[in-house]
Each structure stands twice: as C-alpha cells, then as structure tokens.
Amino acid sequence: MPVPGEYFEARERALLGTRYDVLYAAPCAVRRGVTVNGLRCAPQEFAAAVDFGLEPSPFCDAAFLLTDPQLRPGRHAYHHAGVFYVQEPSASVPAGLLGVRPGERVLDLCAAPGGKTSQLAAALRGEGLLVANEYVAARAGVLKSNLERMGVTNALVLNESTARVAAAFPAFFDKVLVDAPCSGEGMFRKEPEALRQHSAALVAQCAALGASILDDAAAALRPGGLLCYSTCTFAPEEDEAQVGAFLARHPEFTVLPAPTNAGAPGEAARCGAHPFAAEHTRRIYPCHGGEGHFMALLQKRGDGAPPEAEQARPRAARGQRGAKRGRDMRACRPAQGGNGVSRAEARAEGEAFLREYFPGAAQLPLECRGTELFVLPREGCGPAEGLRVVQAGVCAGSAARGRFVPAHHLFMAYGAQCANAERLTLADPRTAAWLRGEAIPAETAAPGWAAVLADGFPLGFGKQSGGVVKNHYPKGLRNLK
Numbered sequence: 013m014p015v016p017g018e019y020f021e022a023r024e025r026a027l028l029g030t031r032y033d034v035l036y037a038a039p040c041a042v043r044r045g046v047t048v049n050g051l052r053c054a055p056q057e058f059a060a061a062v063d064f065g066l067e068p069s070p071f072c073d074a075a076f077l078l079t080d081p082q083l084r085p086g087r088h089a090y091h092h093a094g095v096f097y098v099q100e101p102s103a104s105v106p107a108g109l110l111g112v113r114p115g116e117r118v119l120d121l122c123a124a125p126g127g128k129t130s131q132l133a134a135a136l137r138g139e140g141l142l143v144a145n146e147y148v149a150a151r152a153g154v155l156k157s158n159l160e161r162m163g164v165t166n167a168l169v170l171n172e173s174t175a176r177v178a179a180a181f182p183a184f185f186d187k188v189l190v191d192a193p194c195s196g197e198g199m200f201r202k203e204p205e206a207l208r209q210h211s212a213a214l215v216a217q218c219a220a221l222g223a224s225i226l227d228d229a230a231a232a233l234r235p236g237g238l239l240c241y242s243t244c245t246f247a248p249e250e251d252e253a254q255v256g257a258f259l260a261r262h263p264e265f266t267v268l269p270a271p272t273n274a275g276a277p278g279e280a281a282r283c284g285a286h287p288f289a290a291e292h293t294r295r296i297y298p299c300h301g302g303e304g305h306f307m308a309l310l311q312k313r314g315d316g317a318p319p320e321a322e323q324a325r326p327r328a329a330r331g332q333r334g335a336k337r338g339r340d341m342r343a344c345r346p347a348q349g350g351n352g353v354s355r356a357e358a359r360a361e362g363e364a365f366l367r368e369y370f371p372g373a374a375q376l377p378l379e380c381r382g383t384e385l386f387v388l389p390r391e392g393c394g395p396a397e398g399l400r401v402v403q404a405g406v407c408a409g410s411a412a413r414g415r416f417v418p419a420h421h422l423f424m425a426y427g428a429q430c431a432n433a434e435r436l437t438l439a440d441p442r443t444a445a446w447l448r449g450e451a452i453p454a455e456t457a458a459p460g461w462a463a464v465l466a467d468g469f470p471l472g473f474g475k476q477s478g479g480v481v482k483n484h485y486p487k488g489l490r491n492l493k
C-alpha cells in the first residue's frame with residue numbers, strides 16, 4: 013500500500029493499534045478479477061471454455077482472479093459478448109447479500125458503471141424489474157452500454173437524483189442496493205488519484221451524502237424488504253457509524269448478519285455515537301486479497317407483503333399497470349415518429365421484423381417511441397413518469413419508410429434466440445476479424461439480418477449478402493488497437 017496521508021494513518025492506527033500493519037499489508041500485488049454473467053453461462057462453463065488463466069475468487073462463486081498481469085480482458089471476445097464483467101475482487105460481494113430472486117423488484121440507486129447491477133440482473137434471470145439509477149449523466153450512459161453488453165432485458169436505466177427516484181417509487185422495491193459514492197480509501201493501491209484527493213473533509217462530505225441517499229433508499233423499500241449498503245472505504249463515518257446513525261434515524265430497520273464469510277466482521281470501535289451490532293456488518297481489508305469494501309444488510313420491518321391495494325391484483329396485472337403508466341409518461345410525444353413514418357407504421361414494421369427473427373421477443377410488451385421500438389420487461393417499468401429515462405427495456409431498432417433497422421441492443425439481449433445466425437468460436441480467426449469491424453465470410457447465416465455468435469454468445473449482428481456478413485458491430489466498441 014502506498015504511504016497514505018497523515019490523517020488516514022493516524023485515524024486507522026488509533027483504531028487498529030498493532031493490527032494496522034497486518035490489515036493494510038497486502039499479501040501480494042493488486043489482483044484483478046472478473047465476474048461471470050449468469051445471464052450468459054454458469055461460472056464452471058466459463059472456466060472450462062475460456063482461453064486465459066484463472067483462479068477461483070475467495071469472495072464470490074461467480075468471480076475469478078486473473079493470473080496473467082498482462083492480459084487485457086476488455087478486448088476479449090467473451091467480454092464483448094457480456095460473458096464476464098471486469099470487477100475488483102472485493103466488489104463482487106455486496107450484491108449477493110441481497111439474495112435476489114427472479115421476479116423481484118430491485119433498485120440499484122448508485123449503479124454506474126454497473127458491475128453490481130449486472131450481478132443483480134443475473135440473479136433476476138430476466139424476470140421482475142431492475143431499476144438502475146445513476147446521478148451523473150455521463151456515467152449513466154456508460155451504465156446503459158454495460159447493461160446492453162451484458163444482455164440485460166428487464167432494466168429501467170435512470171439518470172436521476174436519489175430523492176426523485178424515492179418520490180416516484182414509494183415503498184415499491186423488494187431489494188435496494190446503495191453502493192454509495194465514497195472517499196475511496198479502498199482504491200488507494202489502484203488509483204493514485206484517490207489517494208491525492210483524500211482528506212478528512214472529503215470523508216465528512218461523503219458521509220453526509222451517503223446518509224441522504226440511505227434515507228431515500230429507505231423510502232423506496234417496501235416493508236419487509238432488504239437494503240444493502242456498501243462502500244469501498246474504511247472511514248468509520250461512512251461505514252459502521254453511518255449504519256449506526258441510520259438505525260437511530262430509522263427505528264423501522266434492523267441490521268441482519270451479512271450472509272458472507274468474506275473479510276472480517278465490522279468493528280464496534282467504529283460505531284461512534286450510535287452503537288449497534290457492528291459485527292453483523294463486514295469489512296474487507298487489503299490483507300484479505302481485495303482492495304477494500306464495507307457492507308451491511310438491513311431489513312425494513314413489516315409483514316413482507318406488498319401494500320394491500322397492490323396485493324389484491326395479480327402480479328402480472330400490476331406490471332401491466334406499470335407498463336401503461338410508462339406509456340402515459342410519453343403521451344405528449346407526437347404520433348408522427350419522424351422520417352415521415354407514423355408511430356403505427358413504425359410499430360407494424362418492428363413487429364413484423366421481430367416475428368421473423370425473434371418470435372419469442374415478439375410476444376413481450378412492445379412500446380413505440382417516435383420511430384424506435386422497445387421490448388419491455390413482462391412486468392412493465394413501474395411508475396417512472398417524469399423521470400429522466402436513459403433506457404427502458406431493450407431497444408429493438410427503428411423504422412424508416414418500408415424497412416426496419418435493427419439495433420445492436422436487440423442482438424445483445426436476444427441474439428442467442430435469433431432465427432438466423434453466423435456461428436463462430438473463440439478459436440475461429442473470423443471472431444477477431446469481426447471485432448475489428450471487418451466483414452467475414454458466411455458459413456452458417458442465410459441471406460438477411462443475422463446474429464453473430466461466438467460459442468453461442470452474442471457479438472452483435474450483421475447482414476449476410478453474397479456469402480459475406482457485413483459488419484454492423486458499433487464502431488465505438490471495436491478492437492481497433
């Protein structure tokens with residue numbers, strides 16, 4: 013660990029005594045990790061198929077440590093196909109504490125760039141609703157792009173303040189993750205910038221922001237629901253003391269023992285003015301093999317059932333109401349989509365395209381916005397009126413007069429189910445050529461639009477004509493260097 017500032021070292025030595033040197037002494041160099049996307053395959057299948065070195069992660073069954081320090085995992089075909097996410101090893105733990113199950117309503121309040129969101133999406137298996145919110149607009153774009161790559165079909169991506177999300181979705185979610193913006197003490201070894209910017213004032217500022225985000229998370233959670241709070245810092249004010257103060261402000265919450273053995277129990281000495289069972293929380297220090305994380309699992313008291321009015325109606329009907337509201341929020345948009353194509357024409361063209369190439373997705377709720385067609389989650393997108401929506405469901409493509417131009421997102425989400433496909437493998441030299449943006453000779457795709465798959469995992473789409481698949485892989489995603 014580089015020598016941290018005086019404030020950090022004095023604070024941590026006072027709290028830890030002789031343990032300071034042990035806990036902050038990393039056993040080895042910074043380790044890099046990847047987490048397998050359960051929407052694509054099981055961790056064992058990934059480990060058996062991939063052509064680079066891996067070791068199991070001590071933190072999460074779906075995560076692995078990279079053995080080759082020179083590897084650039086972001087250029088690998090499986091990364092392009094959303095088979096894995098590059099994730100700092102200790103960051104793979106918090107999302108799993110929520111025990112998300114298919115069909116639930118899940119909120120990730122501070123989601124970009126989307127590592128933990130991807131884990132939540134994998135746990136949902138495409139059923140239920142995942143609301144992924146990011147406050148910083150540019151980062152919300154990165155979040156959207158990552159969730160597209162990971163093939164997430166049931167996400168509503170928002171670019172909002174946490175207060176506005178809470179106001180729109182009162183007591184709505186079964187599970188909420190707050191991976192708070194923090195002072196980043198767990199980034200000191202990896203990011204010299206985190207060390208340079210660090211100060212007592214930054215810790216105080218992050219603690220105050222984290223407290224207000226937690227209050228918003230509490231409002232969005234249904235009675236009986238679970239809230240996971242995590243940071244990548246060691247500062248007491250942002251960790252145990254933050255949780256203690258939250259419990260004091262919110263007597264309707266209790267802290268649960270975090271269901272993980274990762275790292276070590278949280279520390280009573282860090283609770284400050286509001287002591288609680290800090291040993292139920294977890295903290296991962298560099299000596300545990302990850303850069304650093306703190307996490308707590310909290311439950312809102314209540315009978316665990318959705319509000320009565322909601323309960324009376326079947327879940328599918330509730331979702332339909334959500335979907336209808338979603339349409340309402342765009343009711344002010346013109347019926348004419350642009351390009352001289354009416355919304356009805358755009359819809360008809362999009363539906364015909366889906367029926368031909370993606371008959372399964374054609375059965376899902378569809379929504380036309382302008383000339384674009386979206387495939388929505390079966391349960392709709394919830395009451396998102398008036399919010400800044402970055403993405404709702406899957407963009408299928410857009411209509412021009414007499415033809416439908418499919419979108420990359422559609423093939424990343426449903427490519428494995430496409431009726432026409434060019435099937436590649438990792439070893440096939442056409443895979444690398446495809447990712448460089450080149451046209452490739454067709455072997456399995458019939459003429460027309462085709463999904464391009466590597467070992468069955470989607471790498472976007474192209475158009476087969478004359479025995480060649482013309483490349484539609486987005487320019488910004490290609491392996492150009």
Ligand SMILES: C[S@@+](CC[C@H](N)C(=O)[O-])C[C@H]1O[C@@H](n2cnc3c(N)ncnc32)[C@H](O)[C@@H]1O
Binds near residue numbers: 122123173221
């Ligand atoms: C620790 S990062 C989240 C990392 C993410 N959960 C992941 O695993 O990829 C915290 C996020 O909070 C966002 N943030 C910054 N200011 C915020 C605010 N005022 N309210 C909510 N989120 C904020 C940051 O832009 C950042 O993306």
